[in-house]
Amino acid sequence: MKITEQEVRRVADLANLALREDEVARMAHDLDEILKHIDKLNELDTSNVEPMAQVLFDAEKTATLREDRERTPLSNADAVANAPVTSGGYYKVPRVIER
Amino acid sequence: MSPLHGLTIDSIRSGLLEKKFSAEELAKQTLAYAEAENPKTNAYLTLSSERALKTAREVDAKIAKGEDPGALAGVPLAVKDVILTRGLRTTCASKLLANYIPPYDATAVIRLEQAGGVIVGKTNCDEFAMGSSNENSAFGPVRNPVALDRVPGGSSGGSAAVVAQDTAVVSLGSDTGGSIRQPASFCGITGVTPTYGRVSRYGLTAFASSLDHIGPFGKTTRDAATLLQVIAGRDEMDATSAAAPVPDYTAALDGNVKGVKIGLPSEYFDGLASDTGDRVMAAVEVLRKLGAEIVDIHLPHTAYAIAAYYIVCTAEASANLARYDGVRYTTRSAEAHTLAEMYRMTRDEGFGDECKRRIMLGAYVLSTGYYDAYYLKAQRVRNLITRDFTQAFEQVNAIVAPVSPFPAFKIGEKVNDPVAMYLSDIYTITGSLAGIPCMSVPCGRTRENLPVGLQILTRHFDETTMFRVAHAYEMAAN
Numbered sequence: 001m002k003i004t005e006q007e008v009r010r011v012a013d014l015a016n017l018a019l020r021e022d023e024v025a026r027m028a029h030d031l032d033e034i035l036k037h038i039d040k041l042n043e044l045d046t047s048n049v050e051p052m053a054q055v056l057f058d059a060e061k062t063a064t065l066r067e068d069r070e071r072t073p074l075s076n077a078d079a080v081a082n083a084p085v086t087s088g089g090y091y092k093v094p095r096v097i098e099r
Numbered sequence: 100m101s102p103l104h105g106l107t108i109d110s111i112r113s114g115l116l117e118k119k120f121s122a123e124e125l126a127k128q129t130l131a132y133a134e135a136e137n138p139k140t141n142a143y144l145t146l147s148s149e150r151a152l153k154t155a156r157e158v159d160a161k162i163a164k165g166e167d168p169g170a171l172a173g174v175p176l177a178v179k180d181v182i183l184t185r186g187l188r189t190t191c192a193s194k195l196l197a198n199y200i201p202p203y204d205a206t207a208v209i210r211l212e213q214a215g216g217v218i219v220g221k222t223n224c225d226e227f228a229m230g231s232s233n234e235n236s237a238f239g240p241v242r243n244p245v246a247l248d249r250v251p252g253g254s255s256g257g258s259a260a261v262v263a264q265d266t267a268v269v270s271l272g273s274d275t276g277g278s279i280r281q282p283a284s285f286c287g288i289t290g291v292t293p294t295y296g297r298v299s300r301y302g303l304t305a306f307a308s309s310l311d312h313i314g315p316f317g318k319t320t321r322d323a324a325t326l327l328q329v330i331a332g333r334d335e336m337d338a339t340s341a342a343a344p345v346p347d348y349t350a351a352l353d354g355n356v357k358g359v360k361i362g363l364p365s366e367y368f369d370g371l372a373s374d375t376g377d378r379v380m381a382a383v384e385v386l387r388k389l390g391a392e393i394v395d396i397h398l399p400h401t402a403y404a405i406a407a408y409y410i411v412c413t414a415e416a417s418a419n420l421a422r423y424d425g426v427r428y429t430t431r432s433a434e435a436h437t438l439a440e441m442y443r444m445t446r447d448e449g450f451g452d453e454c455k456r457r458i459m460l461g462a463y464v465l466s467t468g469y470y471d472a473y474y475l476k477a478q479r480v481r482n483l484i485t486r487d488f489t490q491a492f493e494q495v496n497a498i499v500a501p502v503s504p505f506p507a508f509k510i511g512e513k514v515n516d517p518v519a520m521y522l523s524d525i526y527t528i529t530g531s532l533a534g535i536p537c538m539s540v541p542c543g544r545t546r547e548n549l550p551v552g553l554q555i556l557t558r559h560f561d562e563t564t565m566f567r568v569a570h571a572y573e574m575a576a577n
Contacts (some may be wrong), residue, residue: 031456037409038409052479057343083428
């Protein structure tokens with residue numbers, strides 16, 4: 001096994017997922033299969049290869065910067081329109097600090 | 100029969116200018132036909148009658164005044180439901196966003212409508228564009244119009260199906276590892292993944308930001324090229340969109356491929372269904388007869404692409420999908436009482452199995468102790484795969500290959516085997532990792548009468564050569 005159910009629970013914690021018990025066992029099995037396939041990468045010696053995070057092209061240093069000018073932002077009403085719970089133009093969440 | 104049967108962007112334009120029909124009439128007929136036909140495939144999630152008719156009337160008004168109605172005048176088209184449309188529900192085929200109404204339009208959508216394109220509706224797909232069969236939609240799978248018991252491919256299955264079904268002339272999809280090319284090949288139409296950065300990603304729901312592309316579907320190379328022409332080019336809202344000028348793509352569609360050097364990578368012909376291989380090789384023969392020079396080449400790191408891809412894309416996805424936490428995006432678990440419960444339960448209830456698998460794998464490969472072994476390793480291998488292409492393009496102008504190892508499979512066939520599903524993307528993922536332009540063109544059918552796609556890949560920003568080869572083949576094959 002490349003990954004145990006205990007590790008699956010730890011990762012679910014990191015990812016903020018409340019996996020149900022049946023999901024934990026299935027996830028361990030699926031991730032194990034995928035990680036076994038991924039092991040194939042160890043056949044390659046990459047010690048002299050730079051990591052590639054992004055597709056890059058030759059361009060001027062400022063090519064990705066837009067002009068700095070004023071523009072109308074998203075309105076408060078639009079910004080909170082899709083939130084499940086709002087109050088007075090703010091997002092509302094369960095209480096985090098006890099008085 | 101569909102009101103769109105046999106119509107192209109050009110023929111709609113001349114029909115409008117010659118007053119054979121109005122954009123409003125065509126839009127009304129298309130909407131009625133799409134509503135009647137959609138239950139067969141489940142390709143549309145939302146039809147946008149009001150918006151379509153408004154754009155269509157604007158096109159008609161321009162024509163009446165003698166103004167230029169735009170490059171996509173009156174063309175009924177569809178947009179994948181991961182691309183934002185202001186005021187028009189955009190679900191990402193997820194339960195989490197079932198009622199999400201975007202407050203702004205994607206740049207590609209703005210450009211389509213400015214060119215007179217008529218958005219008929221939003222198309223079904225795999226949830227957050229994660230999948231290869233369109234079976235991961237929270238709103239049910241899409242059926243392939245060519246064979247209704249089979250998948251249309253994924254993740255842009257709906258956008259491919261509506262074009263094949265004649266409920267749209269062209270459509271927009273998104274591609275991260277093959278999500279345009281593979282469904283195009285499964286449904287027997289043309290699909291284009293442009294160079295990374297060629298089309299703005301502003302308003303495309305982020306899955307794996309370093310790999311995500313928006314691209315066109317059409318029945319012909321000319322239609323796909325015309326649509327790309329409209330949406331391509333620098334956008335100040337996306338810092339990764341490229342400043343390189345956009346050439347006139349349709350000028351390259353002259354049928355001439357004499358002397359074009361086309362590479363045939365041996366690694367893409369191992370483990371291919373024999374029927375698929377035969378169709379692709381027959382297409383290569385057509386190109387040879389047209390005067391192209393066929394050269395055997397090697398892309399030696401092909402076998403490592405899937406492993407590298409599923410590390411890079413899941414790592415990026417786990418970060419991008421962190422925003423769906425019950426605060427801003429429509430859905431919050433009713434059972435949650437604390438902040439931690441709100442995050443966890445909303446996400447557990449909202450995401451489907453494939454999204455959870457990818458979030459988990461991504462969080463795992465980025466976690467302490469595994470980052471170097473998995474994530475950095477995958478980025479180094481991504482570099483090797485990109486170098487393979489750079490070296491190959493020193494010898495050749497274009498590369499041709501299959502799109503998928505097999506044609507459209509049956510609904511349910513691979514759904515319980517994630518690794519088998521991932522392996523079906525083996526020939527498309529390499530081009531995605533390198534960020535080069537690649538497309539799928541129909542190249543005949545198997546003995547079971549299922550479409551096969553020919554993949555054409557070229558250098559960064561050389562969509563022109565890609566379209567030239569595709570168009571020349573298309574003309575000769577028909």
